[in-house]
Amino acid sequence: xxxxxxxxxxxxxxxxxxxxxxxxxxxxxxxxxxxAGLEEVGDASVYGTLRRLFKAGALNSYVxxxxxxxxxxxxxxxxxxxxxxxxxxxxxxLFAATMAALLKKGTRDDT
Amino acid sequence: MTPEQYAQxxxxxxxxxxxRDELLDDLDDHLAEIAAESDVPLEQRLGTPQAYAEELTAxxxxxPGRSSRRWDRVRELRARVTGHAVYKSTRSFLxxxxxxxxxxxxxxxxxxxxxxxSSTRLVPENxxxxxxxxxxxxxxVWYGRRTKGRLLVGAAIGVNVLAAVAxxxxxxxxxxxxxxxxxxxxxxxxxxxxxxxxxxxxxxETYNIIPYAKDGKPLTDVYLYNQxxxxxxxxxxxxxxxxxxxxGEPVLNRYPLxxxxxxxxxxxxxxxxEIPPTPAPCPSVSEVPSASASxxxxxxxxxxxxxxxxxxxxx
Numbered sequence: 001x002x003x004x005x006x007x008x009x010x011x012x013x014x015x016x017x018x019x020x021x022x023x024x025x026x027x028x029x030x031x032x033x034x035x036a037g038l039e040e041v042g043d044a045s046v047y048g049t050l051r052r053l054f055k056a057g058a059l060n061s062y063v064x065x066x067x068x069x070x071x072x073x074x075x076x077x078x079x080x081x082x083x084x085x086x087x088x089x090x091x092x093x094l095f096a097a098t099m100a101a102l103l104k105k106g107t108r109d110d111t
Numbered sequence: 112m113t114p115e116q117y118a119q120x121x122x123x124x125x126x127x128x129x130x131r132d133e134l135l136d137d138l139d140d141h142l143a144e145i146a147a148e149s150d151v152p153l154e155q156r157l158g159t160p161q162a163y164a165e166e167l168t169a170x171x172x173x174x175p176g177r178s179s180r181r182w183d184r185v186r187e188l189r190a191r192v193t194g195h196a197v198y199k200s201t202r203s204f205l206x207x208x209x210x211x212x213x214x215x216x217x218x219x220x221x222x223x224x225x226x227x228x229s230s231t232r233l234v235p236e237n238x239x240x241x242x243x244x245x246x247x248x249x250x251x252v253w254y255g256r257r258t259k260g261r262l263l264v265g266a267a268i269g270v271n272v273l274a275a276v277a278x279x280x281x282x283x284x285x286x287x288x289x290x291x292x293x294x295x296x297x298x299x300x301x302x303x304x305x306x307x308x309x310x311x312x313x314x315x316e317t318y319n320i321i322p323y324a325k326d327g328k329p330l331t332d333v334y335l336y337n338q339x340x341x342x343x344x345x346x347x348x349x350x351x352x353x354x355x356x357x358x359g360e361p362v363l364n365r366y367p368l369x370x371x372x373x374x375x376x377x378x379x380x381x382x383x384x385e386i387p388p389t390p391a392p393c394p395s396v397s398e399v400p401s402a403s404a405s406x407x408x409x410x411x412x413x414x415x416x417x418x419x420x421x422x423x424x425x426x
Contacts, residue, residue: 011170026137027144043156044163047141048170051134070143 004040013092014038015049016077016085019059023076026050050075058084112160114142117153120160125168134171161186213255214248216274221247223277233281318347320366333366 007014018024018032030046053059058081064072077085112120118139125131146153157163192198221244226232235241254267320343322330335343342364347354354361355369 025144026141027148042166042170043145044166045170047138048134048167051136052171055130055133069147070140071137072144073137073140 004042007038007041008045010092011041011045011049012053013085013088014041015046015053016058016081016088019075019077020082020085023074025064025072025074028072029075053081056080112153114139114146114153117157117160117163118142121164121167124161124164128168130171134167209255210252213252215278216255216271217248217251218244219274219278219281220251220270222281231284233285318345318350318352319368319370320345322366331367334362335364335366 014033014036015029018029018036021032024032026047027043029050030041030043033041033046050059054061054075058077059075060078061073061075064074066072118135121138122131122135125135128134142153145156149156154160158166222233224247225235225240225243232240235244320333320335322333324330337343344363345368347368347370351373352370353373354363355371361369
């Protein structure tokens with residue numbers, strides 16, 4: 001399975017995790033996801049995800065004027081976003097543990 | 112492509128998306144940020160604006176990503192077809208033909224109107240027909256020449272389709288129209304030579320001739336010719352009879368013909384009261400009349416009476 005397919009399912013959680021660490025603007029979030037190892041993440045996917053999470057009421061946003069470049073719209077988690085993050089993180093951890101156990105079993109049967 | 116142009120292209124690609132304005136609220140700033148980071152063009156880094164818009168909506172929701180991908184494929188295919196040289200040359204050729212189509216369309220519409228007012232016809236038959244025809248052609252050309260303000264494009268397409276259908280049915284009508292007869296076209300006639308204009312016939316209702324002398328005695332072996340000296344031949348095949356070939360190749364203008372029903376039942380006239388006695392089934396060839404031996408036909412034959420070798424008698 002391509003990692004881009006896997007990424008689709010967990011992009012929300014990845015974006016929430018990045019913003020849980022600290023607030024960020026759109027391209028900053030993309031860069032941080034890539035730096036964290038999700039190199040295939042698409043700019044438009046992140047942008048669309050940010051807008052959706054914002055519309056869903058999980059994020060707050062504020063504009064920071066910049067002297068040298070364009071205005072930057074920063075996003076951060078609000079209470080709803082933080083609850084969403086912890087719930088999804090729990091789900092992911094359970095899922096990841098299940099998958100890890102499954103793969104471990106498959107590997108043992110192979111040998 | 113500048114960030115502004117790219118953002119505009121994405122906006123156009125998302126035309127119709129219910130949340131477009133909200134979704135693209137800060138796209139310009141976002142793209143400007145990306146553009147400021149590197150000199151590599153945006154299209155290289157982000158793909159085409161259309162692909163960007165598709166990825167955006169897939170992540171945002173509102174439109175199912177899969178179906179929009181399918182539409183993208185359709186759009187791509189369409190672009191490939193419309194960009195093809197053959198398509199372009201065909202299109203420009205058809206454009207050149209358009210004035211001709213306008214005239215034809217006007218003619219067809221006028222003929223449909225005329226035919227619905229009175230009897231079905233394919234050509235104008237009176238001054239009123241001509242007037243309607245001129246109006247139809249002029250109106251159609253006028254409509255076709257209008258380049259702006261085509262309010263009723265849908266109606267125009269409908270009219271074009273109707274005119275094309277009427278034209279096709281007109282073609283079928285012409286194909287079935289046989290000027291020689293009011294009867295429905297009989298496929299066997301195509302191979303009968305009747306439609307070829309020769310030899311002369313007595314019309315489709317006569318397939319045999321029973322001659323009588325002045326004293327009421329039936330005549331046999333009467334050779335008939337027309338004013339041009341050509342043998343007068345009927346088409347009994349159209350009525351389910353064939354000339355009896357029991358005595359060899361029959362002479363087709365020697366009446367009465369010895370006819371054999373295709374049901375193998377020799378007879379002369381169906382249900383006729385005055386059925387003449389059966390002529391000698393096999394008249395000898397020596398009985399071929401000469402101008403002196405028997406009442407001469409109106410124009411005496413200029414050629415031998417025997418069946419011509421060209422195969423007219425082989426039918």
